[in-house]
Amino acid sequence: MKGTFPVDKFNELQTPFYYYDTKVLRETLACVNKEVAKYPNFCVHYAVKANANHDILTIIRENGLGADCVSGGEIRAAIAAGVPSDKIVFAGVGKADWEINLGLDNNIFCFNVESIPELEVINELAAAKGKVANVAFRINPNVSAHTHANITTGLAENKFGISMADMERIVELAISMDHVKFVGLHFHIGSQILDMTDFEALSHRVNELQEKLHVRGVHVEHINVGGGLGIDYKYPNENYMPSFAAYFATYAKHLKLYPHQTLHFELGRAITGQCGSLISKVLYVKQGANKQFAILDAGMTDLIRPALYQASHQIENITSEEPLEEYDVVGPICESSDVFAKGVRLNATKRGDLIALRSAGAYGEIMASQYNCRELPKAYLSDQL
Numbered sequence: 001m002k003g004t005f006p007v008d009k010f011n012e013l014q015t016p017f018y019y020y021d022t023k024v025l026r027e028t029l030a031c032v033n034k035e036v037a038k039y040p041n042f043c044v045h046y047a048v049k050a051n052a053n054h055d056i057l058t059i060i061r062e063n064g065l066g067a068d069c070v071s072g073g074e075i076r077a078a079i080a081a082g083v084p085s086d087k088i089v090f091a092g093v094g095k096a097d098w099e100i101n102l103g104l105d106n107n108i109f110c111f112n113v114e115s116i117p118e119l120e121v122i123n124e125l126a127a128a129k130g131k132v133a134n135v136a137f138r139i140n141p142n143v144s145a146h147t148h149a150n151i152t153t154g155l156a157e158n159k160f161g162i163s164m165a166d167m168e169r170i171v172e173l174a175i176s177m178d179h180v181k182f183v184g185l186h187f188h189i190g191s192q193i194l195d196m197t198d199f200e201a202l203s204h205r206v207n208e209l210q211e212k213l214h215v216r217g218v219h220v221e222h223i224n225v226g227g228g229l230g231i232d233y234k235y236p237n238e239n240y241m242p243s244f245a246a247y248f249a250t251y252a253k254h255l256k257l258y259p260h261q262t263l264h265f266e267l268g269r270a271i272t273g274q275c276g277s278l279i280s281k282v283l284y285v286k287q288g289a290n291k292q293f294a295i296l297d298a299g300m301t302d303l304i305r306p307a308l309y310q311a312s313h314q315i316e317n318i319t320s321e322e323p324l325e326e327y328d329v330v331g332p333i334c335e336s337s338d339v340f341a342k343g344v345r346l347n348a349t350k351r352g353d354l355i356a357l358r359s360a361g362a363y364g365e366i367m368a369s370q371y372n373c374r375e376l377p378k379a380y381l382s383d384q385l
């Protein structure tokens with residue numbers, strides 16, 4: 001099954017470009033809100049790094065989600081889209097002083113702190129402004145996620161977070177400081193996770209760590225379990241809605257919250273992944289020695305996931321109904337890794353056809369680069385065409 005696209009309108013636009021179906025985005029947000037409403041102490045932030053397009057962020061903000069930011073630029077993008085600063089959290093393993101100051105000046109909800117030196121800097125910078133910064137500690141839970149190695153973040157070997165053995169020491173250090181307030185624990189084990197038992201394993205680890213603080217009489221206001229819920233890259237039309245019900249139910253069942261605690265989520269890919277497609281034009285069809293290549297005007301500079309993570313996106317020729325033939329679909333960039341897919345079956349393809357690379361709404365447009373002096377891809381929302 002192929003997606004439906006306004007091909008007539010596409011013909012007037014310069015390719016390549018991102019196309020966002022706002023109906024899919026709004027339906028996804030409605031589903032998140034419906035599922036999360038079942039649990040009064042659950043709260044969802046959107047991980048801005050998945051897609052920081054201003055119009056997309058605005059729709060997400062209109063639907064009430066907060067923002068999880070990993071840089072000063074993302075804090076600015078969230079504020080520009082109207083996200084209230086008390087719904088902004090700031091994570092990241094290397095926060096620069098100006099970024100911390102930006103967070104302090106905007107009175108953001110919380111800094112997710114990843115080391116003792118970072119805690120000391122936040123305490124100093126907050127003192128200079130006569131403020132008290134809310135801090136949560138990102139703990140590395142040493143839980144493995146069944147996903148690609150480059151997007152696993154919660155193993156002891158990864159650079160992220162504070163080791164479990166150091167948790168109590170850093171919490172007590174924070175409690176002794178005047179310009180930070182310890183409010184929570186933060187976790188994030190990876191991305192594109194489809195196996196709910198990974199989130200179950202994280203829940204059990206959180207329970208153990210909470211118990212350790214509880215016996216010391218330390219009160220934790222909120223727990224943040226990050227994001228990571230995956231999407232179906234293979235069947236973007238048949239199965240476009242991520243498993244939000246199963247995801248929230250897994251945490252509700254396995255993670256033990258103490259009275260008055262809130263549980264925060266930071267979903268990125270699951271919110272924006274399926275609403276976006278990269279639309280590209282076929283420049284040439286080239287016959288190789290034993291295969292044929294469809295050479296597109298989009299490349300790894302527009303969508304880097306296949307080159308970076310060996311990710312595969314569903315590819316459709318949206319202007320041909322001819323019988324299927326096999327192609328290697330490649331971009332124009334001077335790199336051997338600039339290949340979107342090998343041996344895929346497309347309706348017989350010719351120069352000028354339009355190709356859609358599906359499920360490209362997360363980690364697509366935002367990761368685009370200008371390598372080879374290319375222009376950045378433009379983006380259009382369905383309700384703007």
Ligand SMILES: *Cc1c(COP(=O)(O)O)cnc(C)c1O
Nearest residue numbers: 047188191227228266267268269
């Ligand atoms: C990337 C990231 C997320 C979002 O991950 P998704 O897989 O897109 O849901 C959430 N929290 C943190 C800290 C992140 O780094």
